[in-house]
Amino acid sequence: MSAELIVEFKRGTPESTARAGILGVGATVRRRMKTDSPDLVTLLVRLGSGPDTKARISGLASVQRVEDNDGSYEAR
Secondary structure (H helix, E strand, O other): OOOEEEEEEOOOOOHHHHHHHHHHOOOEEEEEOOOOOOOOOEEEEEOOOOOOHHHHHHOOOOEEEEEEOOOOOOOO
């Protein structure tokens, strides 16, 4: 399992809501990913130390999709 995830939120989810959800499950936002749509929030997320952090992120009502970061998206 990757220590980082790419988390795409449902269209129209405010960035502040997305970030609060990630922080609420004990993960850290590395940065917002660039997308073609300003109303689509995709975040690069570093997992917390809890074993179920990925599952908790996936379970957030505002999350559309979660995938492991394969290393091609690197925060600078």
